[in-house]
Amino acid sequence: MPAQQQHDQQRLAHEAMPLDEGGPTRAPLAGAGAGSQAATEAAVQAAARTGGVRISNVSKSFGTDESRTLVLDGIDLSVGMGEFVSVIGPSGCGKSTLLKVIAGLTDADGGEVTVDGNPVSAATKNKMIGLVPQSPALMPWRTVLDNVTLPMSVNRGANGGRSMRDPVELLESFGLGHAIDKYPAQLSGGMQQRVAIARAFVFDPSVLLMDEPFSALDEMNRDQQRMGLLDFWQSNRKAVIFITHSVPEAIMLSDRIVVMAAHPGRIAEIIDVDLPRPRSVDDYATDEFRDLEGIVRAKLRAVMEPGAADAAAGGTGETR
Amino acid sequence: MTEVRVRGAQLTATEATATVGTASAVPSGRRKPRHPGRHVPASRRWYKWRIWLPPAVTFVIVAVVWQLLALANPYVIPTIDAIVASLLRDPQMYWVNMLVTLQEVVIGATAGILVGFLIAVVMAEFEIMERAVMPLFVVIMVTPIVAIAPALVVAFGFGMMPKYIVTALVVFFPMLVNSLAGLRDVDQRTLDVMRTLHASRWEIFRDLRFPGSMPFVFAGLRVALPLAIVGAAVAEFVAAGQQAGLGSLVTIAAAQANLPVTWASIVLLCVLGVLIVSFLALVRNRVLWWSDGETVAR
Structure with a gap:
């Protein structure tokens, strides 16, 4: 528990997920992290030129020829190293499909995705992508510690020259020091999701992909986890692509918010969030935050077709 | 502010306790759990009665009805005391035959x-x-095992081999179907995490599919092992020259109208089945403590 915290509010957030910002193995900010995991000299140079995630003209459609639906239509997006980008949009806008394409789980029909200059297939081979799915997706037969070390024990070929984190220290900084020997079923939903996030951080990937990681939690818990993630990320900058349904969540966490529209899935607008960092729960109450909330909500309303309004109401109905 | 923090901490603690409380089979710490309910508090001991008393009553009723029927029909079914007397008269003979059947079941x-x-x-x-x-x-x-068994005896003789094969055959299919379902039923999101890490096929099998299939495998075993006894007994029925095994004993004794021996052998086949199923439950609790059991098809 760091004593140097100034604001009570911040301390509240740290109660949920304490940080040890001065930890000895803490990697320096984004740049060095990206360099250390590139497999070859060429990849290091490529990373320096084209760090982060670059998505250019990605399209994807599902179904047979007669009833083909375009799910992603010419998506262009760049996420720099250490940048936090949220993707928000109505159901069916293809944001989950986009995430799957970046994660290498689905092939795009056209366009290109690179992670630190590597195509996705090479990026997964080099373990450059950390995925936090919607549910914690932990293995119930493994302890918390063994779940978090999973990324180190698979695809060991990509471990060389990589600065792995100490999993115990990482779990401690996530406020899970007492739980390392427990099993997932013994943890609350919020704690399970924190384990899943730790699992994605532990192998020091170039980019973190998070698919509505807090959507299954209740509102109070969700806010606690959200602030915990924010605190951790603020001292461990990574490129993050964060899918969410919650407008306040997107604003609180992000540098930019990508608003997507559906049918076909496309980027309607990218909104800059210029709130200063580090942010805390105090920011929810500021005028700037409320203004941004108004802007994002207005944009979301605009992209929603009349029929889709009720489907998206749950996502944007969150008030503060 | 302090008060709020303390409350927050308490909430988390209570939550954690509640989670542990509901999942009684979950261990504390790294240790694997023992059988739930081994240390039952005194106030809850009455609960144990509710577990063993109802089946005990059922068994007593069945035994009484059996005894009355046996007394009324002495040439159709033997009395319980006659069965017990037969078991006690030559325990060595029953023991040897039981071991033969057990061997067929275990190997097959x-x-x-x-x-x-x-x-x-x-x-x-x-x-x-x-x-x-x-x-x-x-x-x-779908081919009746009773029909295959004589053919196998012709092919492999009166030794143990046809018994092993028949037993293996009846076990094989439920194991195949359940294992296949278990290996396919992996958590898609955990699979996504592993695929994003470029885990190899072998690693996905080792870390996810194999352990994840165990609830289904054990459900399959629960079906298959009692069937194994059926298979062993049927194989013994048709192998007329082979005299060992509880199944053989049933056929021979029945042919001689020796009711106590027939039924004593049947009782021992039951005992064998109960022992095997209990052993399976014991292993399942050890291996599958992490599964809540309700996801398992029984």
């Missing part, structure tokens, strides 16, 4: 389980294999 079932699981692994990894050979296995499954 082990072979059936291993082959069933391995073929399920191949089918789960290569879908084309399922399409290629599953019809054949379905044909084998």
Whole structure:
């Protein structure tokens, strides 16, 4: 528990997920992290030129020829190293499909995705992508510690020259020091999701992909986890692509918010969030935050077709 | 502010306790859990009565009805005391025959389980294999084992081999089907995490599919092991020259109208089944403590 915290509010957030910002193995900010995991000299140079995630003209459609639906239509997006980008949009806008394409789980029909200059297939081979799915997706037969070390024990070929984190220290900084020997079923939903996030951080990937990681939690818990993630990320900058349904969540966490529209899935607008960092729960109450909330909500309303309004109401109905 | 923080901490603690409380089979710390309910508080001991008393009452009623029927029909079924007397008269003979049947069950079932699981692994990894050979296995499954058994005796003689094969055959199919379902039923999101890490096929099998299939495998064993006893007994029925085994004993004693020996052998087959199923439950609790049991098809 760091004593140097100034604001009570911040301390509240740290109660949920304490940080040890001065930890000895803490990697320096984004740049060095990206360099250390590139497999070859060429990849290091490529990373320096084209760090982060670059998505250019990605399209994807599902179904047979007669009833083909375009799910992603010419998506262009760049996420720099250490940048936090949220993707928000109505159901069916293809944001989950986009995430799957970046994660290498689905092939795009056209366009290109690179992670630190590597195509996705090479990026997964080099373990450059950390995925936090919607549910914690932990293995119930493994302890918390063994779940978090999973990324180190698979695809060991990509471990060389990589600065792995100490999993115990990482779990401690996530406020899970007492739980390392427990099993997932013994943890609350919020704690399970924190384990899943730790699992994605532990192998020091170039980019973190998070698919509505807090959507299954209740509102109070969700806010606690959200602030915990924010605190951790603020001292461990990574490129993050964060899918969410919650407008306040997107604003609180992000540098930019990508608003997507559906049918076909496309980027309607990218909104800059210029709130200063580090942010805390105090920011929810500021005028700037409320203004941004108004802007994002207005944009979301605009992209929603009349029929889709009720489907998206749950996502944007969150008030503060 | 302090008050709020304390409350927050308490909430988390209570939450954690509640989670542990509901999942009683979950261990504390790294240790694997013992059987739930071994240390029952005194105030809850009455609860144990509710567990063993109802079946005990049922058994007593069945025994009384049996005894009355036996007394009324002395040439159709033996009395309970006659069965017990027969068991006590020559325990050595029963013991030897029981061991023979047990050997058939253990060797035959082990072979059936291993082959069933391995073929399920191949089918789960290569879908084309399922399409290629599953019809054949379905044909084998629907063929009555009682019909196959005599043919196998002709082919393999009166020794132990046809018994092993029949036992393995009846175990094989439920193992195959359940293992295949278990190996396929992996958590998609955990699989996504592993695929994003570029985990190899073997790593996905080792870390996810194999442990994840265990609830289904044990559900399959629960079906297959009692069947193994059926298989062993049926094989003994048809192997007229082979005199060992509880199944043989049943046939021979029945042919001689020796009711106490017939029924004593049947009782021992029951005992064998109960022992095997209990042993399975014991192993399941050890291996599958992490599964809540409700997801398992029984």
